[in-house]
Amino acid sequence: MISEQRIFQAYYTKSEPIVSYMVDLLDLDGTESIFEPCAGDGVFIDPILDKYQNIKIDAFELNENACDTLKSKYQDLENISIKQTDTLTDLDLEFLCSMGGKYDAVIANPPYGAWRNTIDRATLKKRFNGFYAKESYSLFLYRSIESLNEGGKLVFIIPDTYLNLNMHKDIRKYILSNTKIKEIALFPSSYFPGVNFGYANLSIIALEKSSDYKLNLENTFRIIKDYKSVEELGNEKIKHLTKLNIQQKNVLKNDGYIFLTNTNPSVSDCIRQAKTSIGEVCDCATGFYSGNDKDRLKVLSKEIRNSKRYDEVDKEKITYDCSSRPLDGIENEQIYVPIVKGGNVRYYKADNWFMEWSSDIVSFYKKDKKARYQNSSYYFRKGIAVPMVSSSSITGAIIENRLFDQSIVGIFPKKESLIHYFLAFFNSPTCNKLIRTINPSTNNSSNYIKRIPFIQPSIEQEDTITENIKQIIEQVKVSGDYEIELETENNKMIAELYGF
Numbered sequence: 001m002i003s004e005q006r007i008f009q010a011y012y013t014k015s016e017p018i019v020s021y022m023v024d025l026l027d028l029d030g031t032e033s034i035f036e037p038c039a040g041d042g043v044f045i046d047p048i049l050d051k052y053q054n055i056k057i058d059a060f061e062l063n064e065n066a067c068d069t070l071k072s073k074y075q076d077l078e079n080i081s082i083k084q085t086d087t088l089t090d091l092d093l094e095f096l097c098s099m100g101g102k103y104d105a106v107i108a109n110p111p112y113g114a115w116r117n118t119i120d121r122a123t124l125k126k127r128f129n130g131f132y133a134k135e136s137y138s139l140f141l142y143r144s145i146e147s148l149n150e151g152g153k154l155v156f157i158i159p160d161t162y163l164n165l166n167m168h169k170d171i172r173k174y175i176l177s178n179t180k181i182k183e184i185a186l187f188p189s190s191y192f193p194g195v196n197f198g199y200a201n202l203s204i205i206a207l208e209k210s211s212d213y214k215l216n217l218e219n220t221f222r223i224i225k226d227y228k229s230v231e232e233l234g235n236e237k238i239k240h241l242t243k244l245n246i247q248q249k250n251v252l253k254n255d256g257y258i259f260l261t262n263t264n265p266s267v268s269d270c271i272r273q274a275k276t277s278i279g280e281v282c283d284c285a286t287g288f289y290s291g292n293d294k295d296r297l298k299v300l301s302k303e304i305r306n307s308k309r310y311d312e313v314d315k316e317k318i319t320y321d322c323s324s325r326p327l328d329g330i331e332n333e334q335i336y337v338p339i340v341k342g343g344n345v346r347y348y349k350a351d352n353w354f355m356e357w358s359s360d361i362v363s364f365y366k367k368d369k370k371a372r373y374q375n376s377s378y379y380f381r382k383g384i385a386v387p388m389v390s391s392s393s394i395t396g397a398i399i400e401n402r403l404f405d406q407s408i409v410g411i412f413p414k415k416e417s418l419i420h421y422f423l424a425f426f427n428s429p430t431c432n433k434l435i436r437t438i439n440p441s442t443n444n445s446s447n448y449i450k451r452i453p454f455i456q457p458s459i460e461q462e463d464t465i466t467e468n469i470k471q472i473i474e475q476v477k478v479s480g481d482y483e484i485e486l487e488t489e490n491n492k493m494i495a496e497l498y499g500f
């Protein structure tokens, strides 16, 4: 059963430093009309009332119980209006927004990743001009900005994924074009009592609605990060905080309007000014899924990590040499082919996993709804396997005459002679800095990989790196390890090429 807390995403802001920092950012004088779109138990309403008893606040809350509690809590206050409603579909609010908004200030901790069924999502997407509706916080943000009058202020606490993820491209453009951002504070989600997403950090964004597009482009805002504790929020004087001043028009110039928050300006500049990207010099594709790995995927031996659920492969039935690229499956008895799976291993992965690949089963994969026989033109080709998720640094391993699964982004250089260079690149700290600036989460999906800038190495650099990589691969094949000096030399050359 899904708990009420999960359904309503009712994680209340029980942190005094967060609440007071957010209220201070609104810079109220007591004359404002305020909107709280997901009021919970009123954590933001109380401190505002403490300062300005007569200030006008409209509070929305979907959960009936929470709403009843709010109503009785504020029953004696005429200036506080409580409405039980869904903020995202409330018709009065929608109307008010279509008329240009009326509030002077909005403050909220909206639900993140709120649970909604798919019909709901489709309706929402329509209602919000095609904005991505799976993650509802961006819809709360959009609706709340709309509800402000010209010059009205907004402060939200939300995950930081809207700054970089592809799916939030539209909301980025909307914010950059229709508001003046004041500041964005970035900090770990563990500062928020009871919540730790792991996948993302939290952010507090403060902005002002503005219809003057030209002025908005010229506006400079601050990104503040590297906090050491929650108490440091809002404390301007702390020396170790990183403060980046960024102009909105520069963010709008970035591919996908992403906010580049890397402190090293040469990394951000390199991404912004890149003439060529990985997507132009390599094909990037996600791999195969059988639809039922438990039955179709086999492991070489039970000693392999995470192999508990899988049966051992019959070694007599393996086709190791797939250079004939059997895209329609194998006719003879050797029906298992090597497959590269996720897991961060550098340079070369031993053949530990095998996929059932008889011609009958391959025709089944092609039709089955659960299976993904996708991007097959890349199967069994020479390329680089980059796991979709990297725990610490991005890694790459060579794929040759093998299948690769859907947890892998296969990278296939258009110029095959560059394959060893790219293998060094995808294991280098330089590449890691680039991808983590493009997308700070641990996700390396092909959309992000494609955006990494490509700088052509000189012939000498290419030759030295290629030789080093060939040696590394040979050493790994024989002993499972490699001489670190070879890698260090490669990394140094790549760092020189990119300037970091």
Ligand SMILES: C[S@@+](CC[C@H](N)C(=O)[O-])C[C@H]1O[C@@H](n2cnc3c(N)ncnc32)[C@H](O)[C@@H]1O
Residues within 6 Å of the ligand: 008, 009, 010, 011, 012, 013, 014, 037, 038, 039, 040, 041, 042, 043, 044, 060, 061, 062, 063, 066, 085, 086, 087, 088, 108, 109, 110, 111, 112, 114
């Ligand atoms: C993350 S909690 C935050 C509550 C409070 N503002 C705070 O910071 O403690 C989100 C609140 O939004 C409410 N909520 C969820 N979906 C909503 C919706 N569609 N419309 C209005 N409120 C909603 C939940 O019931 C919950 O109380």
